[in-house]
Amino acid sequence: MEYGLALIALVAVVAAVLARPLVRGDRAERQDSTRIEELRAAKEAKYREIRDAELDHRMGKVSREDWRAVDRDLRGEAIEILRELDRLEGRPPS
C-alpha cells in the first residue's frame, strides 16, 4: 500500500520535472555556443602548452632552436583558435 502510493506520487513529481523542458519548447542556444565553449577550453590548453614549453627551455631540457620552433608552431595554433573565437563571438578581427 505504502509502496503503491509512494510510487504514484514519485512518478508524478518526476514526470513533471522531466516534461518541463519538452513543454517549454526549443530553447536550443545557437549551435555556435557549443563551439565557443570548446574553443575556449582549447585556448586554455594551448596557453598551458606554450607556458610548459617555455619552462622546459628555461630549465635546460630543450635547446633554444628546438624551443623556438615548437613555440612558433604553438603560437600559430593559438592564433588560429583566437581567430575563430573572434569570428564566432562577432568581434572585429584585431
Next chain:
Amino acid sequence: MAGVGSACLTVALLTALYAAGASVYGVVSGRAQWVTSGRRAIYCVAALCVAAFAILESAFLRSDFSYKLVAEGSSTDTPTFYKVTAVWATQDGSLLLWATLLSLFASAVLFLTRRSLRDIAPWATAVLACVAAFFLFLMVGWENPFDTLAMVPQEGAGLNPLLRHPAMMIHPPMLYTGYVGFSIPFAFAIGALIARRTGADWIRATRRFALIAWTFLGTGILLGALWSYSELGWGGYWAWDPVENASLMPWLVGTAFLHSIMVQEKRGMLKVWNVSLICATFVLALLGTFLVRSGILESIHAFGASTIGVQMLVFIACVVALSAGLILARLPDLRTEARLDSLLSREAFFLLNNLVLVGLCLVVMWGTFFPLISEALTGTEETVGPPWFNRIVTPLALVLVLLSGIGPVLAWRRVTPGRLVRILAVPAGLTLLTLAALLTLTDAAESVTSLVMFSFVAFVLGVVGQEFVRGASARRVMTGESWPQALLRLLGRNRRRYGGYLVHAGIAVLFLGVAASSAFMEQRDVRLSPGETIRIDDYEVTYREATARLGGDGSGTGAPISFGAVMDVRRGDQSFTLHPSRNYYSTGDPSKGAISRFFEGEATSEVDVRWGLRRDFWLAVRPDLISLEEPIARADRQFADSPGQVQAIVIRTLADLYREDPPPAAFRAIVSPLVAWIWIGGAIAVLGALVAAWPSPEARLRRARSLYAARVGRELTRA
C-alpha cells in the same frame, strides 16, 4: 518507510531508462529539449537514490529490525559509527551506494558540461543512465535493500566483528568512488566514438574525474592494506588475494590512462590506445565490484551461490562487446595526428610506462584467474600464491619506479642525448652516493632487489627535487622572487606538472616502505607464559601479565569479552608497553551451551603496533582458553537457564580465572622497518593528485566572466 524507499528505487530505474531514451532521441533528432529532459532525468535519479539511501541509513540508525538488512547487519549494541557504515557491508546496501555515487557523479559532470560537448554529452548520458539502470535493476529485481521481515526480531545479528575497524568501513565508499569515477570518462569516450568527435574534447572534459577516481581508488586500496596490517593477525599488508587484486587491476590501468591522455592532448597520438584503455579500466572496475561478490574465484563451483553472479557476467560481457565493436567500427576516426619523433621524449616514455603498467595488470590478472585458466587448459585447478606474484611483479615494479624518475626530466617531442645526460647528472650522482652509503653503512646488500629499489627511489626523489629547484630558479631569473615564493608560484601555475611530480615522489616513497618492510622484516612466533621474555631483532619482549576485560573494549568495537596481555618491550634505553588482545563475540547458535556461546562466536585479533618512522613493532596474541574449557563446560550445565545477570557473574569469574592463571599464549611479534613510509608515501601521492586536480584560478575567473557575458548576450537579444 520501507515502501517509500522501494518506490524510490523503482521510479529511479524507470527514470534512468527514460534518461537513456530521451538523450538518444534528442541527439539523433536534433531536438535539444529532449536532451535537456534526459539530463534532468539523471538529476532525478540522483535525488531518488539519495532519498533511498537516507531512508536506509535512518533505519540503521534507529535499529529498525523490520528491515531485513538491519536485522542481519546491525544490532542495538553496535557502536553508532558502525551502524552508519554497516549499510554498505551488505550486498544490497553496497549496490545502493554504487548507484547513488554513480548518479551523483553523473549529475555533476552533466551539469558542468551542459553547455558544451553537445554532440557527445547526450550519448554519455545514455551510457551512464544504462549503467545506473543496471544497478537499480539488480536491486529492484533481486537484492532489494528495502525488503522487510514479516516477524520483526528483537535484536539484530550485529556487524561482523572483523569489519569493525574504521579503515575497513571507509574502504568500500573509497573504492566505489574510484570505480564510479572511471565510469565518467568511459561514458564520454563511448559518446565521442559514437558522435565521431574523437579529438581531445572528451578527455579535457573528464580528465579531472579520472584523476579524482584514481585518487579515491588508490586511497581505498591503501586503506584495505592498512586494515589488513593493523587488524588481521598475520601482520602483512598485501596477500595477492583475488579480492585485493580485483581492486588493483583497474588502478594500474587507470594510472596508465592518466598518462596516455596527456599524449593525446598534446600531440594527438594514441587515440585508439586511450579509448581502449578507458574501456578496459571501466570493465576492470565492474569486475572489481563484482569479483568480491560472485564467488567465481574462490571456487568455480560456488559460481551459482551468489544471486547476481550471472547478471553481472552478462552485463560485463555486453560492455566489452559494445566497446570493442565501437572501437573497431570507428578506427578510421581514430587515426593518429602525429608520430613518435624520438625515443628520448615524453611521449615515448609515457608509452613505455603504459606498457609496463598494462603488463603489470596482465600479470595480476593471469595470476588471479589462474585457477580458471588452468582448469580450462589442463583440467586440474591450480593456484599460484604470493611467492609467484612477488617474483614476477618485483622486476616490473623496479622498471616502473625507474621510468617515473626519467619521465619528468624529458620534454615533449625530443630531448637531445647530450642534454639528457647533463640533466640527469645530479640525480644520478645522488643515486650512486645513496648506493655507496647503503652498501657501507647498512646491511641492505643482503637483498639485491631492495638495494636496487632503494637506489631507484633515491633517483626519483633526486629528479623531483631537482625539477622543483630548477623550475623555481628559472622563475627567479624572470621575476626575482624569493625562493619560497618562487616554489609556491611554480606549483600554483603548473599544477598538473608539479602535482604529478609530487605523486611520483609519493609513490617512490611508498615503494621504499614496501621494499624495506618485505625484505628486512623479522618475525617470531612463540608461546609465552607470564614472566617469560624473548628476543627479536634487538628488542627484548616480556610478557608481564594477562588481561581480561568485560565490555568496553579499547578499540570501540563493542566486544563483550576481551582477553589479552600486557607486554613490556625494551631496546637499549627505549622502552614501551603494548596491549594486544583478542575480542570474543557471542554467537546465537542454539547448539552451543549457555556460557560457551559467549566464547564460540567470532573472535578478532586486536593487534597492538608501536608505529615509528624507522620501524614498526607489531604484536598479536592468541590466548589459549584450554584451562577454561572444563569450567565453561561445567558452567554450561549449571547455569543453562539462569538469568542474564547470573551468567554475567559467571563470565566475570571465568575472566578472573584466566587473568590469574593463564596458560601459555601464542604470540606473533614482527619488527618491520620503514612500514610507516608506505602510508606516508601514499599520503604524499594523494596530496600531489589534489594539487594536479585543483582548478586553476584563471580558468575559474574566466568561466565566471563568460557566464556573465553569456547572460548579457541573452538579455540583449531578448530586449
Next chain:
Amino acid sequence: MNPARKRKIRLVVALGAALCLAGLLVYTSFSASSEAAQPSELREGQSYDLTGKVVNDSVERRGDELRFEIRDRDGSASVPVVYTGVVPDPFREGREVIVSGELTRGRFVAERDSLVTKCPSKFTEDKQSS
C-alpha cells in the same frame, strides 16, 4: 633509416619483448602452481591446496598444533589435518578453508602459516547463525 622502417623495427622489438614476457609468465605460473583439491581428490606424495569445510566438533588444540578435519564441500569424504602456525580470525567449524600441504599416511600435514579461511560470505545464501 626512414621513419617508417624505424617504426616497424620498434614494433617488432616491442612485440618480441611482449611474447618473451608472456612465455615467461606462462612457464613460471605452471611450474610454481599448486593443485587445488578437495579431500576426496587427494593422493599421497603430492602437495596440494586443500579446500573444504571444517568438520563440526573436530577442532582440537594440542600445544602448538591445531588438529581438525576437512570434508568435501558437498560430500562426506573427510581427511584429518595437522597444522601449525597462525590461525586466521574467522576460522571456525563449518567454515570453508584452504590449507597447503601434503597427504602423508592418511593425514594431511599442512605447511606452516598456510591456513586461509574464507570470510563467512555475506553475499551468499547460507546465513551464519549468530
